[in-house]
Amino acid sequence: MNTPICDFVKNYAQSDTLRLHMPGHKGMSFLGCENLDITEISGADALYGADGIIAESEKNATELFGNKATFFSAEGSSQCIKAMLCLAKMKSDSSDFTVLASRNVHKAFIYACGLLNIRVRWLFDESDKFSLCRCNITAQQLDKELEKEKADAVYVTSPDYLGGELDIKALSDVAHSHGAVMLVDNAHGAYLHFLGESRHPMDLGADMCCDSAHKTLPVLTGGAYLHINNERYVDSAKKALEMFGSTSPSYLILQSLDLCNEYLADGYKDKLNNCINRVEKLKKQLSDNGWKVQQSDPLKLTVLSSGINLSERLRQNAIECEYEDPDYTVMMFTPENPDITYEKIISAFGVCDIKNAPPAMFLPIPEKCMEISDALFSQNERVSLENAVGRVVADTSVGCPPAVSVVVSGEKISEKTAEIMRYYGIDKISVVR
Numbered sequence: 050m051n052t053p054i055c056d057f058v059k060n061y062a063q064s065d066t067l068r069l070h071m072p073g074h075k076g077m078s079f080l081g082c083e084n085l086d087i088t089e090i091s092g093a094d095a096l097y098g099a100d101g102i103i104a105e106s107e108k109n110a111t112e113l114f115g116n117k118a119t120f121f122s123a124e125g126s127s128q129c130i131k132a133m134l135c136l137a138k139m140k141s142d143s144s145d146f147t148v149l150a151s152r153n154v155h156k157a158f159i160y161a162c163g164l165l166n167i168r169v170r171w172l173f174d175e176s177d178k179f180s181l182c183r184c185n186i187t188a189q190q191l192d193k194e195l196e197k198e199k200a201d202a203v204y205v206t207s208p209d210y211l212g213g214e215l216d217i218k219a220l221s222d223v224a225h226s227h228g229a230v231m232l233v234d235n236a237h238g239a240y241l242h243f244l245g246e247s248r249h250p251m252d253l254g255a256d257m258c259c260d261s262a263h264k265t266l267p268v269l270t271g272g273a274y275l276h277i278n279n280e281r282y283v284d285s286a287k288k289a290l291e292m293f294g295s296t297s298p299s300y301l302i303l304q305s306l307d308l309c310n311e312y313l314a315d316g317y318k319d320k321l322n323n324c325i326n327r328v329e330k331l332k333k334q335l336s337d338n339g340w341k342v343q344q345s346d347p348l349k350l351t352v353l354s355s356g357i358n359l360s361e362r363l364r365q366n367a368i369e370c371e372y373e374d375p376d377y378t379v380m381m382f383t384p385e386n387p388d389i390t391y392e393k394i395i396s397a398f399g400v401c402d403i404k405n406a407p408p409a410m411f412l413p414i415p416e417k418c419m420e421i422s423d424a425l426f427s428q429n430e431r432v433s434l435e436n437a438v439g440r441v442v443a444d445t446s447v448g449c450p451p452a453v454s455v456v457v458s459g460e461k462i463s464e465k466t467a468e469i470m471r472y473y474g475i476d477k478i479s480v481v482r
């Protein structure tokens with residue numbers, strides 16, 4: 050597969066052209082990558098008006114993923130989520146566009162709804178095993194909710210931060226049977242299209258989804274895809290992305306996405322399959338050593354780590370994890386991890402010494418007092434959690450990872466929800482004045 054963006058930039062970098070354009074480093078070496086860092090000069094195309102090398106590379110990506118259209122983002126799934134919701138609202142006939150969303154949304158969704166003034170109804174996990182990142186929504190539950198009250202779009206996160214996957218096929222069927230479009234935050238699952246049998250949301254009926262290419266593929270941070278399978282959104286997609294992006298998208302990231310096309314086309318399926326087998330073996334070895342390995346998407350290793358500081362233990366063995374919360378530690382793998390990775394993990398984990406099971410937590414449905422948009426743009430103040438009980442959340446104020454909130458903008462904090470927030474280490478929050 051060709052790499053038109055990389056080729057163009059390489060030729061330009063090797064030419065003797067005097068750079069009297071941005072960026073200000075003029076191709077001189079500071080970090081070391083500057084000679085490949087250009088802007089939208091003649092021949093370089095323009096991300097939001099692509100008809101040259103960027104359009105060609107996006108066409109390659111479209112072919113690889115087998116969608117109606119795949120567009121690049123140099124600003125992560127965060128930008129794609131906003132664009133996706135913008136498109137869904139823009140093309141809807143509804144005068145009161147409403148999204149039915151699973152509760153474990155990334156904060157980019159909250160900000161998108163705030164900026165676009167979108168009404169949200171929530172789908173909560175109905176089990177009594179509340180975990181911040183997880184929200185197990187079933188097709189039956191979705192059907193019941195849509196039967197009760199219609200929604201224009203359904204939005205779910207799959208895989209979630211712990212690697213939990215939803216039945217996107219069944220959820221899409223239900224959404225479509227009620228006339229709603231199916232939107233998926235697949236930030237953690239770009240690679241799912243390349244499994245022996247695809248588990249990518251676009252292959253399971255989603256109308257649109259975002260992938261953070263940078264999370265699971267060899268792409269620079271910020272590289273992401275907006276995938277579309279519903280013709281009505283294709284023409285306006287660039288406009289929607291542009292509304293939430295910089296007018297100076299990074300050509301380093303665009304080159305990285307371009308090069309990734311070649312990587313995916315050239316033996317990636319086999320490499321992925323080998324890697325998954327190796328991770329499976331690792332999971333089995335850890336289970337044999339007593340560790341409670343959680344079910345997750347194939348490139349994640351999620352281990353119960355309640356009451357022990359597993360990530361610090363691993364850090365002392367020169368291993369850095371992706372994410373930890375009071376109950377789980379998450380590691381992410383790709384075929385690029387060297388073979389030594391797996392022995393190092395086994396040795397650093399040792400034999401399981403966890404004594405406590407995670408507490409059974411139930412999230413009472415928070416009281417909604419305002420729309421997200423009104424709360425986000427309200428006069429607000431940052432207060433300690435103790436002083437926040439009884440107040441309405443303005444900004445969700447959660448860091449990334451996982452950027453998932455217990456109580457979202459416009460909802461009231463109760464004693465019980467404050468307790469859950471405390472459990473997840475949140476001690477300050479922005480509330481409406």
Ligand SMILES: Cc1ncc(COP(=O)(O)O)c(C=O)c1O
Pocket residue numbers: 124125126127128155157206209210234236237261271273449450451
């Ligand atoms: C579930 C989920 N969605 C969206 C995002 C945002 O992705 P990006 O960092 O590519 O903007 C993240 C980031 O961690 C995420 O975990």
